[in-house]
Amino acid sequence: xxxxxxxxxxxxxxxxxxxxxxxxxxxxxxxxxxxxxxxxxxxxxxxxxxxxxxxxxxxxxxxxxxxxxxxxxxxxxxxxxxxxxxxxxxxxxxxxxxxxxxxxxxxxxxxxxxxxxxxxxxxxxxxxxxxxxxxxxxxxxxxxxxxxxxxxxxxxxxxxxxxxxxxxxxxxxxxxxxxxxxxxxxxxxxxxxxxxxxxxxxxxxxxxxxxxxxxxxxxxxxxxxxxxxxxxxxxxxxxxxxxxxxxxxxxxxxxxxxxxxxxxxxxxxxxxxxxxxxxxxxxxxxx
Amino acid sequence: xxxxxxxxxxxxxxxxxxxxxxxxxxxxxxxxxxxxxxxxxxxxxxxxxxxxxxxxxxxxxxxxxxxxxxxxxxxxxxxxxxxxxxxxxxxxxxxxxxxxxxxxxxxxxxxxxxxxxxxxxxxxxxxxxxxxxxxxxxxxxxxxxxxxxxxxxxxxxxxxxxxxxxxxxxxxxxxxxxxxxxxxxxxxxxxxxxxxxxxxxxxxxxxxxxxxxxxxxxxxxxxxxxxxxxxxxxxxxxxxxxxxxxxxxxxxxxxxxxxxxxxxxxxxxxxxxxxxxxxxxxxxxxxxxxxxxxxxxxxxxxxxxxxxxxxxxxxxxxxxx
Numbered sequence: 001x002x003x004x005x006x007x008x009x010x011x012x013x014x015x016x017x018x019x020x021x022x023x024x025x026x027x028x029x030x031x032x033x034x035x036x037x038x039x040x041x042x043x044x045x046x047x048x049x050x051x052x053x054x055x056x057x058x059x060x061x062x063x064x065x066x067x068x069x070x071x072x073x074x075x076x077x078x079x080x081x082x083x084x085x086x087x088x089x090x091x092x093x094x095x096x097x098x099x100x101x102x103x104x105x106x107x108x109x110x111x112x113x114x115x116x117x118x119x120x121x122x123x124x125x126x127x128x129x130x131x132x133x134x135x136x137x138x139x140x141x142x143x144x145x146x147x148x149x150x151x152x153x154x155x156x157x158x159x160x161x162x163x164x165x166x167x168x169x170x171x172x173x174x175x176x177x178x179x180x181x182x183x184x185x186x187x188x189x190x191x192x193x194x195x196x197x198x199x200x201x202x203x204x205x206x207x208x209x210x211x212x213x214x215x216x217x218x219x220x221x222x223x224x225x226x227x228x229x230x231x232x233x234x235x236x237x238x239x240x241x242x243x244x245x246x247x248x249x250x251x252x253x254x255x256x257x258x259x260x261x262x263x264x265x266x267x268x269x270x271x272x273x274x275x276x277x278x279x280x281x282x283x284x285x286x287x
Numbered sequence: 288x289x290x291x292x293x294x295x296x297x298x299x300x301x302x303x304x305x306x307x308x309x310x311x312x313x314x315x316x317x318x319x320x321x322x323x324x325x326x327x328x329x330x331x332x333x334x335x336x337x338x339x340x341x342x343x344x345x346x347x348x349x350x351x352x353x354x355x356x357x358x359x360x361x362x363x364x365x366x367x368x369x370x371x372x373x374x375x376x377x378x379x380x381x382x383x384x385x386x387x388x389x390x391x392x393x394x395x396x397x398x399x400x401x402x403x404x405x406x407x408x409x410x411x412x413x414x415x416x417x418x419x420x421x422x423x424x425x426x427x428x429x430x431x432x433x434x435x436x437x438x439x440x441x442x443x444x445x446x447x448x449x450x451x452x453x454x455x456x457x458x459x460x461x462x463x464x465x466x467x468x469x470x471x472x473x474x475x476x477x478x479x480x481x482x483x484x485x486x487x488x489x490x491x492x493x494x495x496x497x498x499x500x501x502x503x504x505x506x507x508x509x510x511x512x513x514x515x516x517x518x519x520x521x522x523x524x525x526x527x528x529x530x531x532x533x534x535x536x537x538x539x540x541x542x543x544x545x546x547x548x549x550x551x552x553x554x555x556x557x558x559x560x561x562x563x564x565x566x567x568x569x570x571x572x573x574x575x576x577x578x579x580x581x582x583x584x585x586x587x588x589x590x591x592x593x594x595x596x597x598x599x600x601x602x603x604x605x606x607x608x
Contacts, residue, residue, distance in 0.1 A: 007510040010510075011510045011511075015399040016408065019399045019400065020412060022399075024415070026415050026418065026419055026482060027418070029430050030430070045441045094317070094320065095316070095317060095321075097316055098320070101313060104310075104317070105303060113329075114320075119589055120585055120589045121588075122334060122335055122581065123580075123584055125334075125569070126333075126581055127331045128569055129574060133347065145327055146327075148324070178310065178313045178316065207422070207425075209424060209547075214569060228425050229425045249440065254429070258426055258429050258430060258433075262423075265422060269418065269421060270414075272421075
């Protein structure tokens with residue numbers, strides 16, 4: 001046991017207290033949202049819910065789960081997440097592989113053009129006009145036109161370039177071409193990094209909102225986030241229009257909608273933990 | 288340098304073609320990436336030209352007529368000048384608040400995490416503080432709006448507390464009062480991102496050699512001297528990189544959050560350049576003026592990155608490039 005002097009002891013006690021307070025504050029709004037979503041109307045409207053639920057009822061969830069629009073949006077988001085992540089990964093992996101090859105002509109120039117997009121963007125209006133011009137207003141358009149991020153490509157590129165040359169040279173001696181090197185040497189050796197970047201892409205697809213709202217013209221193609229936002233804006237009206245006398249409050253309905261939309265993220269969150277901390281620290285962001 | 292010899296005889300003309308044919312598979316692998324960035328990132332940069340044009344949908348970006356700097360003059364002294372300067376001012380004020388109040392939190396968190404020797408407590412607190420980063424902006428702002436609204440039947444819990452303390456008149460929503468917007472925006476940012484942003488600082492602290500701490504202890508240094516003379520210098524390169532990136536993103540980050548939190552009643556404190564650009568460009572169809580804001584925004588952001596990078600390279604020898 002190492003001995004601590006007085007200043008170290010004080011610092012330790014303060015650290016534990018502050019860190020636990022901060023963690024509880026970060027979780028509180030989510031726990032509170034969950035509690036209200038399953039609480040009764042009277043208990044909530046008289047201000048009795050502070051942390052734990054009261055007069056537990058699942059009827060708000062019943063209403064959300066019987067909402068057809070909710071399921072359409074959910075299915076759409078699954079589509080955007082799965083297809084979008086696959087598309088982003090295909091482009092990022094092949095590109096990252098090529099960009100780290102020393103024999104690639106104009107390698108420095110290509111890499112510069114990639115990094116440049118992190119610092120200079122065309123801006124909202126030119127992007128919008130470009131999307132409109134090229135017909136990005138439907139499901140496939142959203143998949144294809146979005147989701148390739150320079151930062152993620154740099155992460156993959158840096159990881160690929162850390163793979164020892166000897167392994168590649170041995171494969172070349174055995175007659176492997178570039179496609180085989182990429183598919184049979186580099187990919188199998190980078191599973192952890194690939195998992196990390198896949199998760200980054202998947203989360204950003206799942207959470208995407210702004211451009212879907214701006215571009216998609218058909219309400220049946222909207223992702224969950226756009227639908228969720230519309231419900232949050234209109235839940236009072238939706239609640240008032242309900243024909244029967246409800247045992248939960250309007251706010252419970254709104255919170256139930258929010259909770260339903262984050263369940264998938266909460267379920268996979270413990271599993272992705274070990275990957276993302278690694279991802280953040282994986283290689284510097286140098287050009 | 289080892290490669291300098293190779294680079295000295297750069298291939299040109301026929302040699303380039305020969306090299307590409309020889310390694311055609313490599314270029315096939317590169318092609319999708321090049322095409323994607325050409326179409327979705329570089330082509331729209333050409334679209335910035337409409338900042339100097341009178342955009343006519345009939346003729347498109349390239350066919351529209353040149354108008355010089357009319358759009359810019361219109362912006363700074365035309366009908367929208369009050370709105371433009373208000374958004375301009377708000378952008379800088381909110382960014383400055385973010386830098387002053389938001390930037391230090393993850394650093395402090397990382398210092399605290401480094402003190403937690405109990406594995407369970409550290410894992411739990413890290414897991415809890417990273418979580419909001421993975422929830423969508425719509426979710427986070429949705430919960431926030433629910434917590435601060437005031438309604439007829441009920442109010443959000445934060446609004447209720449403010450009412451009970453007499454800080455808020457009953458029936459008035461915090462979201463409709465201009466003076467609440469900036470603190471709310473900053474706090475939401477701290478809640479969502481500070482845990483996640485602490486990861487990179489935590490890694491930097493963990494990378495400091497323990498022998499430095501031992502040496503300071505032998506010399507009789509206390510905990511605060513330890514942070515001052517060992518931890519901070521040890522994480523300085525990371526800190527500088529993060530500051531450069533933060534300054535470079537100053538004008539662009541977080542407009543989605545503003546858009547989701549603000550409303551027409553509080554433009555005076557909440558409207559920023561990007562949201563102004565969205566309203567005037569996309570919603571009102573003034574593409575030329577909107578693109579002028581885009582160009583303005585992108586150029587300032589770019590200048591800020593280059594400026595921050597140059598300064599840091601000169602004073603600390605740490606830089607992005």
